[in-house]
Amino acid sequence: MTNEVPISYSRSFQTHLILPPDTNHHNSIFGGKVLAYIDEIAAITSMKHAKSEVVTASFDSVDFISPAYVGNILELEAMVTSTGRSSMEVYVRVMARNLKTGELRLTTESFVTMVAVDESGRPVQVPKVYPETERERQLFETGSTRRELRQAKRLNTKERRRLLENLE
Numbered sequence: 200m201t202n203e204v205p206i207s208y209s210r211s212f213q214t215h216l217i218l219p220p221d222t223n224h225h226n227s228i229f230g231g232k233v234l235a236y237i238d239e240i241a242a243i244t245s246m247k248h249a250k251s252e253v254v255t256a257s258f259d260s261v262d263f264i265s266p267a268y269v270g271n272i273l274e275l276e277a278m279v280t281s282t283g284r285s286s287m288e289v290y291v292r293v294m295a296r297n298l299k300t301g302e303l304r305l306t307t308e309s310f311v312t313m314v315a316v317d318e319s320g321r322p323v324q325v326p327k328v329y330p331e332t333e334r335e336r337q338l339f340e341t342g343s344t345r346r347e348l349r350q351a352k353r354l355n356t357k358e359r360r361r362l363l364e365n366l367e
C-alpha cells in the first residue's frame with residue numbers, strides 16, 4: 200500500500216456530558232474515564248485511517264492539565280499525526296466546556312500508538328499521512344522525534360522485562 204491520505208480524512212470528534220458516576224469526591228472526572236474516552240476515539244480515528252482493525256500498542260504520553268467537572272462537556276478531538284509501517288501515532292486533545300460561562304479549557308493531551316492488524320492480529324501496512332494545515336504540519340513534523348523516543352523506550356522495556364523474567 201503506497202497511497203497517502205490527508206490527516207483531515209480520519210480526524211474525529213466526540214462530546215460527552217460529565218455525570219456524577221464519572222467523578223470523584225472533588226466532583227472532577229476520574230482520570231481512568233478520560234483514558235477510556237481517549238482510547239476509544241484513538242481507535243476510531245486510526246480505524247478510519249487504516250480501514251482495518253486496530254489494537255492499542257501504547258499510551259505514549261498522557262498529560263492531565265486541568266480538571267473537568269460534573270456538568271461540563273468534554274470535547275475530544277483526535278487525528279493520526281504520523282505513521283510507520285503498521286503503527287499510527289494518534290494525537291488526542293480533550294477540552295472541557297463550562298456550559299454556563301462558555302469557558303473552554305484544555306484538560307488533557309495524549310499521544311497513543313495504534314497498530315493496524317488483520318483478522319489474526321498480525322500487523323498490516325497502513326497508508327502514510329500528510330498534513331494540510333499549520334497545526335497538522337507542526338504535529339506531523341515533530342512525529343519522527345517522538346517515534347525515536349518511543350523506539351528507545353520499547354527497547355529499554357524489552358531489556359527490563361528480560362532481566363526481570365528470572366527474578367522473583
Ligand SMILES: CC(C)(COP(=O)(O)OP(=O)(O)OC[C@H]1O[C@@H](n2cnc3c(N)ncnc32)[C@H](O)[C@@H]1OP(=O)(O)O)[C@@H](O)C(=O)NCCC(=O)NCCS
Pocket residue numbers: 253254255256257282283284285286287312314316320321322349353
Ligand atoms: C501491538 C502488537 C500487535 C505488536 O505486535 P508485534 O508482534 O510486537 O509486532 P511488531 O514488533 O512487528 O510491531 C508492529 C508495530 O507496532 C509497533 N509497536 C509494537 N509495540 C509497541 C509499543 N509498545 N509501543 C509503540 N509501538 C509499538 C512497532 O514499532 C511496529 O511499528 P511499525 O510497523 O510502524 O514499524 C502486539 O504487541 C499486540 O497485539 N499487543 C496487544 C494489543 C492489545 O491487546 N491492546 C489492548 C486492547 S486493544
